[in-house]
Amino acid sequence: MKAVICTNYGVPEVLKIKEVEKPKPRNNEILIKIIATSAHIGDTRIRRVDPFLVRLVFGLFKPKNNLILGLEVSGVIESVGKDVTLFMKGDEVFAFTGFNLGGYAEYICLPERVKYGERERKGLVAIKPKNLSYEEASVIPAGALTALKNLQKVNIKDGQKILINGASGSLGTYAIQLAKYFGAEVTAVCSAKNFEMVKSIGADKVIDYEEEDFTKIGTKYDIVYDAVMKSKHSQCKKILTPSGVFLNNNNIPKIKEEDLFFLKDLVEQNKLKPIIDKIYSLDEIVEAHRYVDTGHKRGNVSIQVAKDYVP
């Protein structure tokens, strides 16, 4: 099968398309024909070795074992192992591949269920929301799960005021919609070119980070979520209520299968939708990574693996 191998650490050009062996599902695994994946910031950070820990996990000097990036996928189940009970051939699914990765390929095997504690490394699978294209479904798992777990960690409640910095990025656009779902009033910090987009997905107020320093405004918030990791707790104390909490993406709680099912339901109730900035083909993976590396994408970038797929 065709796959993108991360042949070295560094610039996007280290990603090379190669032929590799098609995986075979074990007894507890499903084989997914991948229709779309994403250029997720997590993939680009592994490629760029950010942080250094990446080398300890994926290979000290260069990535080992034909490393295939790709944290998120959507596709169709082509076959299932003999012990699989939750899915069947032909099911349309979307999945978080975890740090075993593997989304930049024509096929991937994932366990239908994973043992507690293995989740981050083995991935999570659920039936794809009916109302989304494969490209849209491919950009949900990692970003939306991260935003959800973060907001749940601080126990976001109806009527609270939340400020979200980096509101126009992947996490930001999910966090706005989830915070609105939980009943919060949302102030979105982004550049003026993204005002209309963040308002269209629920932001009540907007602040232009190029014009105003959000850490110096007069309003107080119950939650300040710096989704883009540009500020520190100490800087944000002034805009927090006495019981207010600062949140970024450190120490994200463990994710569970139920979290992905919850997101699927929200999408199907039209309470959550992915924002897609650009769609590239798998052959354009280098351009896609270059674009994500700019740090200015709007929402998410999807990658078509099987563009003309017909069921």
Ligand SMILES: NC(=O)c1ccc[n+]([C@@H]2O[C@H](COP(=O)([O-])OP(=O)(O)OC[C@H]3O[C@@H](n4cnc5c(N)ncnc54)[C@H](OP(=O)(O)O)[C@@H]3O)[C@@H](O)[C@H]2O)c1
């Ligand atoms: N996405 C995930 O699932 C995930 C999971 C864990 C950790 N993280 C980490 O969380 C951070 C954000 O991830 P992401 O995927 O949401 O990033 P992203 O989509 O690449 O963020 C890009 C957005 O950030 C905005 N931005 C850039 N500089 C800004 C600034 N100084 N102030 C406010 N907004 C700014 C950009 O808007 P402009 O074009 O207007 O500048 C752009 O829309 C990264 O550090 C990532 O490694 C992400």
